[in-house]
Amino acid sequence: MARLDVPTQVHDAVAPIVHDAGLFLEDLEYLGSGPTTTIRVTVDLPEDVSGPVGLETISSVSRDLSTALDSVSVLHSQYTLEVSSPGTSRPLTQPRHFRRNVGRLISVKTVNGERFTERLVEVTDDAVLFDTRRHVALADIRRAKVEVELGRVELVDDNDFQDVAGADSGRFDDSED
Incomplete structure (x- = not known):
């Protein structure tokens, strides 16, 4: 059996983790070698899900990817792992x-x-x-x-907000003492 090249082994370590997190692997870049190796992973939500990829999701996937990549034997040296989502500046091509x-x-x-x-x-x-x-x-x-629409207000349902316990107890009364 032929030895897999480093980018293929990195992909094989990354792809299942991204999939198990319910995300789509948008792009994977393996740049450089040795102590200057950078692995860039771009993840997105599945196409039938609206909204952005949350920072907590990115953080969780980053930890899981780091653990998996640490076990890839051909990555002999340190590497920099960058995990992100495409963002609104991504050109729409697909x-x-x-x-x-x-x-x-x-x-x-x-x-x-x-x-x-x-x-x-x-x-x-x-x-x-x-x-x-x-x-x-x-x-x-x-x-x-x-096109980013900073001034656009989406219709929001009251159920989209979470009440913080005790939040009403600190309200100010407009009456004088």
């Missing part, structure tokens, strides 16, 4: 990227040079649909990215 961003405002440049920014409402395997009923084939999109 159908799963678009699916993860349904409901978000997307800036698009098509292969014919047309530019527009509209809200993404639906994604198929080969096309996207925007809230203006504009239908664009994925093959016709040169660049697409999420």
